[in-house]
Every structure is written in structure tokens, then in C-alpha cells.
Amino acid sequence: TQLLEQSPQFLSIQEGENLTVYCNSSSVFSSLQWYRQEPGEGPVLLVTVVTGGEVKKLKRLTFQFGDARKDSSLHITAAQPGDTGLYLCAGESRDDKIIFGKGTRLHILP
Amino acid sequence: DVKVTQSSRYLVKRTGEKVFLECVQDMDHENMFWYRQDPGLGLRLIYFSYDVKMKEKGDIPEGYSVSREKKERFSLILESASTNQTSMYLCASRDRGITGELFFGEGSRLTVL
Numbered sequence: 001t002q003l004l005e006q007s008p009q010f011l012s013i014q015e016g017e018n019l020t021v022y023c024n025s026s027s028v029f030s031s032l033q034w035y036r037q038e039p040g041e042g043p044v045l046l047v048t049v050v051t052g053g054e055v056k057k058l059k060r061l062t063f064q065f066g067d068a069r070k071d072s073s074l075h076i077t078a079a080q081p082g083d084t085g086l087y088l089c090a091g092e093s094r095d096d097k098i099i100f101g102k103g104t105r106l107h108i109l110p
Numbered sequence: 111d112v113k114v115t116q117s118s119r120y121l122v123k124r125t126g127e128k129v130f131l132e133c134v135q136d137m138d139h140e141n142m143f144w145y146r147q148d149p150g151l152g153l154r155l156i157y158f159s160y161d162v163k164m165k166e167k168g169d170i171p172e173g174y175s176v177s178r179e180k181k182e183r184f185s186l187i188l189e190s191a192s193t194n195q196t197s198m199y200l201c202a203s204r205d206r207g208i209t210g211e212l213f214f215g216e217g218s219r220l221t222v223l
Contacts, residue, residue, distance in 0.1 A: 009150075031210060042114070042200055042214025043153075088152065092210060096160070097168060098143065102152035 002027040002093050006101035014109050021104045023089035024071040030092050032072045037086040079108045112137045116215035129188040133201030141204045142184035146197040191222045
């Protein structure tokens, strides 16, 4: 079974600080996605990375896909209280399964 | 607006009961998925379906079955509910396009007493 390890599991930081969330695996994925989930709702896609080494930016969020397509990171610059939520990475395996990491619960303190 | 609708937001069932969780999508997506979400364990894949009448086991299929008789509808069945199946169940669908974005329903919180 392919696994995605996310770290840290919990993160509580002050508004304005920077942070990085990691998503690692020993397996190669054809693509990796990052989702954000608010309480009482389903996850919503933030970004998909497909090419090894790819970097995508979404306002203050920067996503990177590792060269070997086994890992990814999410960096948030100058975190805002509105960034609070559960961040999930997801990978598509060779057999078309989409599996998720356990998530990083982020809390930004005003 | 794309929409994935799950039939029940909250259900309470007794051990041994048969439980149906329904999911309908209006996007003509081929792929549909059922996950369960538990604190500290993330989303775990139960079953998925490539297309009508097709189904594949995910990582935790034991105690569950699924049905996909129509493209827009994917049902999750608990033949005999047990307390360890108390969880949040999330249905998702996706297009097989480049992004492969999953569109999720709002979830069904099942409690088995």
C-alpha cells in the first residue's frame, strides 16, 4: 500500500509568520494534490502538481513537487487567520487510487 | 456550479442494521469515490468506481459494499453496521482530465450505537 506521510500533524503559529507543511512518500506518484478542508465541509482542491520539480504559486501559498515525484511541500508566507484549516495532500497511484495523507491542522492566531 | 450531494448529513443506526449512504453528482464524471475520515487517520479510501457497474476496492473495503447502477449515483452499503464504522463518510467524484480534481460532498456523519 502506498502511503503519504504529512508533517507536522498540528501547527499553531502567530499571524504574519511563515510555515511549511511536508508530504512525503517512498512511492512515485503521477500527480500530487493539495486540498483544504473547513469544518463541516468536504475538502476543496488548492492545486495539482504533475511535473517533478514543479513550483506553483497561489497568492501567499507556494507548492513544490519533488524532482523524483515522491514528495511535496506547501509554504505559506505571512499566514493569516483565514488560512486556518485542515490541509491534506493526495496522490494518484499507478492503479488510479487517490490516497490522502493524514492531514495538517493549521491554526493561525490573530 | 458543480455539485456532489450526499443523502444524509447525520445518521444514527444500531449495531447490525443495514445502512445505505447515497451520493449523487451532476457533473457527468466517470470516477466516484467513497472515503471515511477519522481524527488522526485522515481520509481512507473504501471503494471507488471507474464507471457504471464498475467498482474497485480501496484500502479498507472490509464491512462495506458499493453499487453504481447509474453514472451519477454511487451508493455505499454497510450490510451489518458495527460500532467501529462510526465515522464521517465522504463521497467524491472527478473528471479524468489533467487536474483530476476531486469534488467532495459535505459528508455523512454516521453513528452506530
